[in-house]
Amino acid sequence: MKVTLNVNGEGRELDIDPRTTLLDALRNHLDLTGSKKGCDHGQCGACTVLVNDRRINACLALAVMHEDDEITTIEGLGQPGALSPLQRAFVQHDGYQCGYCTPGQIVSAKGMMSEFDLGWPSNVSDDLTAIPDFSRTEIRERMSGNLCRCSAYPGICAAIEDAAPEEGLKNTKAAE
Amino acid sequence: MTEHLKMDKVQPRMLDETGQGAIHKPMTRPEGPLKVSGTATYAAEWSLPNMAEGVMVRAAITKGTCEIDESSVKDMPGFVGIYTDRMVRNSAQGTMGTNPVQPEGEVHYLGQPIAVAVAETLEQARDIAQSLAVKYTPADGAKTVMDDSTEFEDDDDPVDMGDLDKAMSEAAFSIDSLYTTKPHNSSAMEPHAAVADWEGDRVILRGSLQMLGFNKNELADSLGIDVSNVRILSPYIGGGFGSKLGISPECVAAAVASKKLGRPVRVVLHRNNVFEMITLRTETRQRMRLACDADGKLTAIGHENWQTNLPGESMAEPVDVATHFLYGGENRRYGQHIARLNRSASGAVRAPGEAVGQLGLENAMDELAEAAGIDPIEFRVRNIPEKSPESGLPYSSNALAQCLQEGAEMFGWSGRKGPKERLEGEWYLGMGVASAARSNILMESRANVTLNPDGTALVQTDMTDIGTGTYSILGQIAAEMLGIDPSKVTVELGDTDLPEASGSGGSWGAASAGSSVFLGAKGIRTKLAERLGCSPEELRLQDGVATGANNRRPLAELMDGPITEEGHIEPGSTSNDFEQAGFGAHFAEVAVNKVTGEVRVRRMLAAMAAGRILNAQTARSQVWGGQIWGIGTALTEEIQHDRRTGHIVNNDLAEYHIPVNLDVPDLDVHFVDERDDQSNPMQIKGIGELGLSGAGAAITNAIYNACGVRVYDYPATPDKIFPHLD
Ligand code: FES
Numbered sequence A: 001m002k003v004t005l006n007v008n009g010e011g012r013e014l015d016i017d018p019r020t021t022l023l024d025a026l027r028n029h030l031d032l033t034g035s036k037k038g039c040d041h042g043q044c045g046a047c048t049v050l051v052n053d054r055r056i057n058a059c060l061a062l063a064v065m066h067e068d069d070e071i072t073t074i075e076g077l078g079q080p081g082a083l084s085p086l087q088r089a090f091v092q093h094d095g096y097q098c099g100y101c102t103p104g105q106i107v108s109a110k111g112m113m114s115e116f117d118l119g120w121p122s123n124v125s126d127d128l129t130a131i132p133d134f135s136r137t138e139i140r141e142r143m144s145g146n147l148c149r150c151s152a153y154p155g156i157c158a159a160i161e162d163a164a165p166e167e168g169l170k171n172t173k174a175a176e
Numbered sequence B: 001m002t003e004h005l006k007m008d009k010v011q012p013r014m015l016d017e018t019g020q021g022a023i024h025k026p027m028t029r030p031e032g033p034l035k036v037s038g039t040a041t042y043a044a045e046w047s048l049p050n051m052a053e054g055v056m057v058r059a060a061i062t063k064g065t066c067e068i069d070e071s072s073v074k075d076m077p078g079f080v081g082i083y084t085d086r087m088v089r090n091s092a093q094g095t096m097g098t099n100p101v102q103p104e105g106e107v108h109y110l111g112q113p114i115a116v117a118v119a120e121t122l123e124q125a126r127d128i129a130q131s132l133a134v135k136y137t138p139a140d141g142a143k144t145v146m147d148d149s150t151e152f153e154d155d156d157d158p159v160d161m162g163d164l165d166k167a168m169s170e171a172a173f174s175i176d177s178l179y180t181t182k183p184h185n186s187s188a189m190e191p192h193a194a195v196a197d198w199e200g201d202r203v204i205l206r207g208s209l210q211m212l213g214f215n216k217n218e219l220a221d222s223l224g225i226d227v228s229n230v231r232i233l234s235p236y237i238g239g240g241f242g243s244k245l246g247i248s249p250e251c252v253a254a255a256v257a258s259k260k261l262g263r264p265v266r267v268v269l270h271r272n273n274v275f276e277m278i279t280l281r282t283e284t285r286q287r288m289r290l291a292c293d294a295d296g297k298l299t300a301i302g303h304e305n306w307q308t309n310l311p312g313e314s315m316a317e318p319v320d321v322a323t324h325f326l327y328g329g330e331n332r333r334y335g336q337h338i339a340r341l342n343r344s345a346s347g348a349v350r351a352p353g354e355a356v357g358q359l360g361l362e363n364a365m366d367e368l369a370e371a372a373g374i375d376p377i378e379f380r381v382r383n384i385p386e387k388s389p390e391s392g393l394p395y396s397s398n399a400l401a402q403c404l405q406e407g408a409e410m411f412g413w414s415g416r417k418g419p420k421e422r423l424e425g426e427w428y429l430g431m432g433v434a435s436a437a438r439s440n441i442l443m444e445s446r447a448n449v450t451l452n453p454d455g456t457a458l459v460q461t462d463m464t465d466i467g468t469g470t471y472s473i474l475g476q477i478a479a480e481m482l483g484i485d486p487s488k489v490t491v492e493l494g495d496t497d498l499p500e501a502s503g504s505g506g507s508w509g510a511a512s513a514g515s516s517v518f519l520g521a522k523g524i525r526t527k528l529a530e531r532l533g534c535s536p537e538e539l540r541l542q543d544g545v546a547t548g549a550n551n552r553r554p555l556a557e558l559m560d561g562p563i564t565e566e567g568h569i570e571p572g573s574t575s576n577d578f579e580q581a582g583f584g585a586h587f588a589e590v591a592v593n594k595v596t597g598e599v600r601v602r603r604m605l606a607a608m609a610a611g612r613i614l615n616a617q618t619a620r621s622q623v624w625g626g627q628i629w630g631i632g633t634a635l636t637e638e639i640q641h642d643r644r645t646g647h648i649v650n651n652d653l654a655e656y657h658i659p660v661n662l663d664v665p666d667l668d669v670h671f672v673d674e675r676d677d678q679s680n681p682m683q684i685k686g687i688g689e690l691g692l693s694g695a696g697a698a699i700t701n702a703i704y705n706a707c708g709v710r711v712y713d714y715p716a717t718p719d720k721i722f723p724h725l726d
């Protein structure tokens, strides 16, 4: 069936099988292979994209469900030569090894920051109504949906902390 | 021209003299911008014109035969074909170089690949694969469990030195313990994938593979074609950890289907397929017998193991590999026993042998140290032998004592107390230590190095980078040797049309492929020295300028065109005449919940001695990886087989628990400065697996130190701890 997806600010027309996931639409039909498939089951986070600024697992969504949404993929955050602060920080802190989970980690980190800005608590927040603290433990908890078998977690956390001010993170205790 | 070296004798420490400053220190990865922007292309991401999509079909019985009924699906939308020819049973074992078993309609385990369903789109192929009718004829006699009634084959002649039983009975202190570990899955984040296309009789395969030199032979053999008709491309690989050492079923399936169809075919394994069709680490039972005298000197070491594999698989987990050379003791006994089961094949997973063998050994050392009333670090230091205790060979280098002692100092080991003596809220705290050892290996490897007059350089080899940092270090080595900035070097990898390298595995990649680049660059240095009129020893190359014999010339003036040299390294007598291994010490502090038995790792330190460190940043990342794999091994990772069918019931990433971000505390890595002159011309040793060897044992030893519960059955899930807490 026909569907128009708005990806990285561009309208893209597609004629696809209704069973096509958002992830497969991006990877197999739009040549946007930056979003990775690690499990196809919502278990690894490699496929994380932003839909209207919220992070989701693109493998758990059907493309046709997202006709009117703003979709942002890793390609939309920055490209070689014009990397985003998060992308630069991942390179700087070796927040990866094989690089396969990396786009998902970066997009997820971006989405996580807007959740901080909205004051969302997490499973490790002491007070559910307070402004969350941008601490290592909070970052670790909130990034635990993104698996990295190369185990670059220390570099991933360091990169996120380093890039946060430049990414415009504001609403945290640390920024107060 | 080829600069060849067979490593028969110690080479000068050139990399301490070159002085460009391109090695040792941290350097970011040249391919980093591609990886962080999603523009590095992994195997499944090649989209070729008119490409068809394939999905694997798995066997639903444990043992027997199967017949595919193609007519059941051929009217489905998008149907292209069902192919069963030459289907391989499981991925090839590492360095096999020949085809894996091709069972031709027989089923040997549940989840085995039996066909590939090909259609116009992925959605259609998936539907067809699921709808395909298969007629099974089950056979009797399937074996799916290793227990006391299992028959075992003895895999190798048990070593028997001295009299272990006598030494045990006469010892001042001894322990005799049984440790068990569950099977482990590599779980590289990129599922195995292949895009096959034929140019006449030649297949071009884009795959996700670690060892292209072996893989091209495995693919050729599986297809029954000449190896000259195989080209494999694998420039980016989303993690390997042993799971991509050998050619895997989707490669053969894609190649067969593509040949029949005359069009490109892509086959990507589903995550469940990865768990079932790709080799995993065997479960192990390990009987540890250790004895020492009143002074804490080991008198006996026994390390016997039991494990499983499919019939016909040559690989056995070398569980006792490091036990042979790590500690002294005159009376020693080993033995390896293999049960042949109808379950997914066993093979190499990161640090085969050490990853599980050093759990048994290092836990047993902890037990014996405690029995003898000696601090575990002191106990280990006392038992480091002068030379390898069985072969009598000298160590090429052995900084184990230094790693243990420097690490203890850095970790604050003196603050360690006894079980249940540190309580914080409802958490007992404790510290543990374990030695790390991993054999060091050099493999034959080749690379071309080209220096251009403009001061840029090119490195070309079929070596792979599976996340280990090959792109970084090969560029750094060339830059250091040629006196140019690393940003001026382009590294091309992962193409079998390039000179054949060692491949990535066994922690030998940096040493082997690195040495070939070193040699190629050394050959170029010889040419430049000639042109400058000095000896190669006198030549200094720095920032694009050559100096020697009172001459100083920019490269552009010395060169009228590019110079290309092939570097070729081969292992020589230093591999046989020395016990070569990386050594290290792992430290862990854990908290054990006194109510639930839950374990949280608080911090870890790895003190590692792996010869010269080429890139402090990528090397540290490798060790982080090892430490974190240690957390998974110790606490969460276990494949569960259905006892009735051998089915892997937790065949996905939700149920097979690899460490997540919150499981990982702050990790420290300390490199002990070292040069290993016998290892290779760069004096380096492997680091990728050393960081895992023993890491899990440090954690379980810390659990004991925290709460007094010794876990013998890995992983140390709460159910194995809280019943024993009073
Ligand atoms: S591929 Fe979507 S979560 Fe794993």
Ligand code: FES
Residues within 6 Å of the ligand: A095, A096, A097, A098, A099, A100, A101, A102, A147, A148, A149, A150, A151, A152, B189, B238, B239, B467
């Ligand atoms: S970088 Fe390899 S899985 Fe994260």
